[in-house]
Amino acid sequence: MPSLRQLFTSALLAATAAHATLVNDFTCESDSNPIVFLHGLGATWYEDLNYMQDWFQLQGHCTYAKTYGAYEGFPFVGGLKAINESAPEIADYINEVIEKTGASKVNLVGHSEGAFQSLYVPKFEGVSDKIDKIVAIAPPTHATTFANLYDLAYIAGNLSRAIVGDVLDAVGCAACNDLGPDGPAIERLNDGNPIAQPGNTLTIIASKHDELVTPTTTAFVHESGVNNIWVQTTCPLDPVGHIGEAYDLNVWNLVKNALEDTPNREFICLLGSPGK
Numbered sequence: 329m330p331s332l333r334q335l336f337t338s339a340l341l342a343a344t345a346a347h348a349t350l351v352n353d354f355t356c357e358s359d360s361n362p363i364v365f366l367h368g369l370g371a372t373w374y375e376d377l378n379y380m381q382d383w384f385q386l387q388g389h390c391t392y393a394k395t396y397g398a399y400e401g402f403p404f405v406g407g408l409k410a411i412n413e414s415a416p417e418i419a420d421y422i423n424e425v426i427e428k429t430g431a432s433k434v435n436l437v438g439h440s441e442g443a444f445q446s447l448y449v450p451k452f453e454g455v456s457d458k459i460d461k462i463v464a465i466a467p468p469t470h471a472t473t474f475a476n477l478y479d480l481a482y483i484a485g486n487l488s489r490a491i492v493g494d495v496l497d498a499v500g501c502a503a504c505n506d507l508g509p510d511g512p513a514i515e516r517l518n519d520g521n522p523i524a525q526p527g528n529t530l531t532i533i534a535s536k537h538d539e540l541v542t543p544t545t546t547a548f549v550h551e552s553g554v555n556n557i558w559v560q561t562t563c564p565l566d567p568v569g570h571i572g573e574a575y576d577l578n579v580w581n582l583v584k585n586a587l588e589d590t591p592n593r594e595f596i597c598l599l600g601s602p603g604k
């Protein structure tokens with residue numbers, strides 16, 4: 329008879345194997361909109377929001393993600409291209425998900441640069457009518473004053489700092505320039521016309537302890553109908569920083585409440601993950 333431990337291990341292996349075949353599966357069926365996840369600077373589809381993607385997939389959502397903004401020859405470091413070059417890639421992917429799943433709308437969940445794109449793409453790429461809910465985690469909406477934006481490129485990934493450094497030396501980081509104070513993409517997003525597009529429900533989630541997207545209030549979109557929330561309003565003791573936001577169960581639960589339209593659903597706050 330197998331021990332409890334063996335049973336547990338085989339259940340875990342089965343779940344992991346199931347996961348690998350479940351995400352990005354265009355035959356997946358769900359009552360809710362497909363969720364498209366948008367990773368941060370320097371990351372890829374399989375790193376940054378991948379654990380959150382698994383979590384939603386295992387709860388009956390159909391989830392999709394693709395690396396955007398990577399240069400040819402450097403596929404392991406995404407999000408480096410200028411915002412306006414990555415944005416059409418993301419719009420194409422949204423259209424692809426719509427087409428292949430047969431859904432009429434998708435939901436978007438983005439982190440960091442991906443969160444910025446979840447605001448930028450609907451506004452400028454003509455796909456807002458294909459999007460229902462948007463949850464943006466720590467977007468540098470009004471720029472970040474964080475001194476060394478290049479550090480954002482090191483936030484995720486299985487690559488060493490040296491490798492990422494070599495890639496940055498080779499291709500630069502147009503997105504970094506775009507997201508700093510007076511960056512071209514920042515100015516364009518904040519051109520005086522609303523950020524939230526008709527028909528889109530927008531939730532912004534930020535942590536008071538975010539050390540890379542600063543000041544932390546830069547994330548919020550002050551327009552009627554936009555739900556701006558601090559992680560700490562619900563979970564006051566969560567010390568989560570910028571990178572940890574992608575891996576923090578409290579954040580995941582806040583995203584779930586926004587996507588499932590259950591803003592008052594209670595969950596048990598865990599201590600959370602500190603910045604790095």
Ligand SMILES: *[C@@H]1O[C@H](CO)[C@@H](O)[C@H](O)[C@H]1NC(C)=O
Pocket residue numbers: 410411412413502506512513
């Ligand atoms: C895209 O943004 C960059 C700045 O990051 C700018 O130099 C370029 O002119 C823009 N391209 C278009 C087509 O708007």
Ligand SMILES: *[C@@H]1O[C@H](CO)[C@@H](O)[C@H](O)[C@H]1NC(C)=O
Pocket residue numbers: 374404486487
């Ligand atoms: C990073 O992960 C990807 C996907 O698993 C893999 O193809 C790539 O070789 C990895 N890179 C390094 C440097 O380990």
